[in-house]
Amino acid sequence: MSELSGKAFLVVGATGALGSRIARLLADRGADVTVSGRSADALAALDIAGAHAVAADLREPDAPRSIVAAAAERHGRLDGLVIAAGVVAFGALTEVDDDTVDDLLLVDFLAPLRLIRAxxxxxxxxxxxxxxxxxxxxxxxANMAAYSAAKAATAALFTAVRAEARRRKVRVVDVRPPHTETGLAGRAIAGDPPKLPAGLDPDNVAARIVEALLGTDTDVPSTAF
Known part of the structure; x- marks a missing residue:
């Protein structure tokens, strides 16, 4: 029997550098895994043996609920949810338009809220x-004010909901890795990234995240990497 045999996990944002690694590490340990991302083709390209794929756009209000429902139905249970989806934008606040702010809030804040609620x-x-x-x-x-605010709101969400989830015997973990070489900055939805120092190895960051997922952590700050 593998370590996670009989356990089911949903990884949202599974086509990203961290999400894909997390999903693969869980599958390698014997978990049943549902992977979700916006592109069905990108999900298929992950080629994780036995993974159940659900393509959905987190900007759509009902997408989080439908993803969770599909994972629970497929596996008959759900033991863990990993929220690894996200978008980033750069630029002074006066230069970031409303459509960009909307996407930041929809993907980086409202989608996690809706996923947790479901x-x-x-x-x-x-x-x-x-x-x-x-x-x-x-x-x-600076020059990442809207993105910083969306992520700070999400961190506050995780902290606040932790006490509510405790009553259901569910652990809530907030992970805040330092700059990691995920390529996210190069896929910004607006603006150009500043010059950044070399980031952390995504393999190492993903391994630390899985350690937190399967351990007892509830808060993993940037200093823990």
Missing amino acids: ALPVLERDGVILGISAVVAEKPM
């Missing part, structure tokens, strides 16, 4: 919800 009633006892916010939730950055 998952809490169906997660098994001793289940876990892990969200990846960002180091900017600890240290907001």
